[in-house]
Structure formats: C-alpha cells, structure tokens
Amino acid sequence: MRVLVTGHHGYLGSVLTPLLTAAGHEVAGLDTDLYADRLLGPPPAEVPTTRMDVRDVGPEQCAGFDAVVHLAALCNDPLGNLDPDLTVEINHGATLRLARAARAAGVPRFVFASSCSLYGAGQQDTPLTDAGRFAPLTDAGRFAPLTDAGRFAPLTEDAGFAPLTVYGETKVAAERDLLALAGDDFSPVFARNATAYGFSPRLRTDLVVNDLVAHALLTGEVRLLSDGTAWRPLVHAEDIGQAMLALLEAPREVVHGRAYNVGTTGENHLIRDVATMVAEVVDGSRVTFAAGAGTDARDYRVDCGRIAAEVPAFRPRWTLRKGIEELVEAYRRHGLTLPDVRDRYQRLARIRELRAAGRLGPGLRWIG
Template identity: 35%
Template sequence: MKDILVTGAGGYIGSVLVPKLLRKGYKVKALDRYFFGTDKLPNHENLQVIQEDTRRMKPEYFAGIDAVIDLVAVSNDPSGELFKKATNEINYISRVNTACLAKWLGVKQYILPSSCSLYGFQDSETIVDETSPTYPITVYAKANEKAEQHILPLADERFTVTILRQATVFGYSPRMRFDLAINGMTYGAWKNGVIPLMRDGSQWRPFVHVEDTTDVMCMLLEADPVLINGQILNVGSNSNNYQLGKLAQEIANTLPKEVQIEWYGDPDYRSYRVSFDKIEKLLGWKAKWSGAEGAKEIFDKLASGELTKSEQTITLDWYKELVKWQRIIKSVEMYGGILDL
C-alpha cells in the first residue's frame, strides 16, 4: 500500500481522484483550504483530511508519504486574472516549494497536473506536442509554465517527477464546475435549450474527461519510474480536439431536447490543437470519454435532480462571495465573535 498526499483534494479533479485512490487501496492525505467544503470527499478509514494552505506547508504533512499529486491551483483564467498575486503564489511558488519539500523529506514520486493552456495561440494548421514551444497568454498559464520549469529539474534516480499537461477538463464531479466549456454548454442546453458559445467558434481546444485524467494519475503511481521520470505528457485524446462551434453542434445533436447555439462576447483568440500520441505510446493509455458522452452524463444528472447549479459551481463567483463575506465579518466581529463573545 502506498501513502499519497493530494493537494487541492477538495476541488473539481481532487474530489474525483481521492475516492478513486481509496477504492484502489491507497492511504490518502487530502490537503486543501476546502473553500467548497469538506463534504465532497467520502468518510473513509484510509483518508486523512488536512485543512491547510499550500503556501504554509509543514514537513509533518509529508511523513510516511510515497507520492505527491499536486493538484492545488487557482483553477481558471478569470480567477487568475482577478487574483494575480495569489495565482502566482499558489500555482507556481507553492507547488515548487511542495516539490522541493517532498524531495528533501524522502518522498519517491511527484506528479504535477499542469495544463495544455501553456500552448496558448497556435495557427490552425499546427498540432503541438510536448516538444513544441509554449506561448502562455494568461496569468494561470504563465504560473503553470513557471512551476513546470522549476520542478522538472528536480527529477533524479531517487525522485520521480512527471508533468501532466491536461486538456480542458469536463464531466461530472462532486465539486461540480459549470465554468468549464462543455459543462457550461450542457447546463445552458438543459436549462434554456441554448448553448452559450464565445465567438466565433473556429478556435480549437483539446478536452479530457475528469475520469480519464484521474485514471492517468492512478496509472502513474504504478508505472515504471524509468518510463515516466522527467517526462511531460499531454493528457487527452486526438479525437477530443474540437473546434468549439462543431463541438457545440455535436452536443446539441446528442442531447434529448431541441437546442440552439447562442453567440456572445468578443472572439476568443486562444486556439491550439494538441497531439496525445506520446501518452498513448508510452503508457498504452487511451481516453474513454468523448465530449458528447460527457455532456449527456451531466444532462442526465441535471434532469434527475442529482445535480444542481449553485454559486459554488462557478469558481470565480464563489471566490468573490467569500471575499465579500470576509470583509463583512471583519467589519462587525469583536473579541472573536459576532453576537456570542
């Protein structure tokens, strides 16, 4: 049995990964601020929940740990642009610090889930792979790139480091997000019969289901270190490289109701197609989920009432709400309380 430290464990990906690790027999330390609550994780004898900020990591968190999966991040572009300082501190500096602590304290393996957004803008004919130049545009992407650049050189024969450049993630999670492209399209289709789509729909984007990317993380824990050490792997599938307009139409054709596409905003210039040949050849892994299948999964959960939209399902809205209430509480709190002192 391996002991795994997962940072960002209560987030969109973490709340899928942690139960999967527990089912596989791992012991898990699940570390997070838990902005979205601790109720997204199951009660389990092999789960230790640690409420902590990764900017304040302590050596004792690494005691007995065999591998770290460093999911923590301010996790989308709008949040990154509003909280620039925190994004740089969390997505870059804290993850470098975690990797260095892990190596110093004898942890054997470190996995950095990064992002294909590092590839930024590419022309429509280019398909990028792990050796291609990166052109990060946003604060989020730039912080991921800096984390990669400082963490990958830590790899050696005693410390296995693997970087996963994930495609845009979609699919159902206990900590649901409707601010992700396919998830947001599906909610609009279910709620109003309308898929909202940023102009002009010609931009390319790769996608990966949350179950697929967490499967890869589990696979890396069992992989031969010689195969994966010092490697950067794009995580997704060639068939899930979509032009967003065509993706929206495919989703509309799949869902069991009449759906229209509604355009909004200025053209989105982030456009990139990604090759996923390396991960398929190196690990023999292939993604199981298509974009349309993920949309149908979410649609069915919305239709059944199992899934609902709330302020917590839009990451930036929830961060803003927490900041608002922090100001309100600080302005009236005295002696450690409000009414009860």
C-alpha cells in the same frame, strides 16, 4: 502506495481520490476547503484530511508518503486574472515549496497537474490551410462544415510554449523549476491536462462543456461566449484521474521528468462543433451567441500519442458525446438550477462570495 493528494476537495480531486482508493492505494488529502461544500449530489467517501493552505506545507505534512499528486491551484484564467501576483504565489511559489518539502521528506514521486493552456495560441507547429475556417451558421442553426482539418497541426510535448494568461505562465514556470529539483531520490512527472469536462460531486460550471450543457438544459440555448472558431483539446475528469493513476504507478525510468499531454488526439474539437453536439443531445435547444462574442485567442490542438505509447495503462474511456449525455443525466438527477450554474459552481463567484461575507482575506486565506 501511500499517496498525498492536494486539492482533493476540488473538482478533479473529488474524482481522482476514489479512483486511487479503488486501485488499492492509501490516500490522504490536503485542502484549504474553499470549495468543500460546493456539492452536487452525495460527496465522495472521505479520506484522512489535513485542512491547510498549500502555501504553508512543510516536510512534516509530506512525511511517510510514497507520492504526492499536486492538484491544488487557482484553477482557471478568470480566477487567475483576479490577482496575478497571488496566482503566481500559489500556482508557482507554493508548488515549488510543496515539492521541496516532499523531497526533504523523502517522497520519491511527484505528479504535477499541469495544463495544455501553456501552449497558448498553439502556433508553434506547421500551419495547415485556413480555407473555410470561419464558415457561418446555416439557416437551420447548424454550423456549415469547414473545409480543412484545423488551423494548426496538433502540438506534441516538444512544442514551444506561448501562454496567453498568468495561469498558463505559472504552469510553464512550475514545470521548469520542478524539473530542476529532479534527481535520483525525487522524480517529478507532468500531466498536461486538456480542457476538463464531465460530472464531479464538486462540480465546476466555469468549464466550457459543463457550461454549455447546463445552459442548453436550463434555458434552451447553447450559449457561446466566443465565435466558436477556436480549437480546444477536451478530456473527461475521470480520464484525467485515470491518467494520474497510471503516471503514479508507471516505472520511474519511463516517466521521470517527462511531460504528457493528457487526453486523446481524436478529442480535439472546434468549440462551435461542441455547441452543435450539445444541441443534438439536448432536445429543443439551439446554438446562440452571447453579446459581444468574439474570437478566442486560445486556439490549439494537442497530440496525445506520447502517453498512449509510453504509459499503456492509461486508456481513456470517454468521448465528448458520452460525456455530454452523462452531464445531462446528472444535472437532471441532482436538480441543477440556473443560480447554481451562475454562482454556486463558478470558482470566481465562490471567491467573491467568501470575500463579501468577510470570511476570506485578500490573500485568499481564511479569516477567523
């Protein structure tokens, strides 16, 4: 297939594009390049690129493609909260504009990078026992084990939505309106990605696992910004890429208009257990709490049984421990520094840097 990937110079795009190329697809990218130079290590092989804001895409940019994989977005809650109206404009409005352009150009498949964050507080399914949920740290600096399997049962794709942020709200709205565009000649499919982690040539250190590993390695502290009692589904960036590839190649009659939780049901983790695992992998590190660390309202587990059953070509390859080990090795090999963690690979910090330098306007458009 000829595949257009939006946001191909981002964290996930830099992992996905080589996977698509290796699978034999002819790939082109479209990116405004806010993060193109945020490289740690060698860049991935380049593909033909259109440097353009996704808000400006028309049918002419989509013509001749067999599929669009849409990654481009304001990608996390802090960045989304910087300007909620702008987040709606880009994550929802531009997504719909792109989809209409693709449909007008005759593109039959549209794979949308959605998010499990649209489940929000995760309280739609049957509550489980809460006993022992807030077990404290032991004297040895390890968390005492909980006595239950989690506060709520894992959420399937049929669960209701309860987004807690504008980022989550835009994913709900985009899925709804993309589905309204579906027809015989236009087939959207929704990849509800769990929280990503893992190495990418265009790293993000504002992702929880990536951040915890970096601080463990560089400061000796696995620094939790919350009390660690929230559940979060986690998935390696490469597994997200493999899921996108599988959804791209799956039969239309299987995936048309379908949403899929992307990850593995067994890879739902309490954040404090993630911290403990990081401390186990990074010798000499210990779990600590940032000042004012409180309970994270984003608390949910997801069931990934649908994608396993309906899209058998997707077989996740990563576990959390393996991913932590990969990050440690990559950070050491490429010489990651603490200023890198705090500034260079933080998406919100990058936007503020470009604005302060007069290179980016308030609407996140390049100046000059």
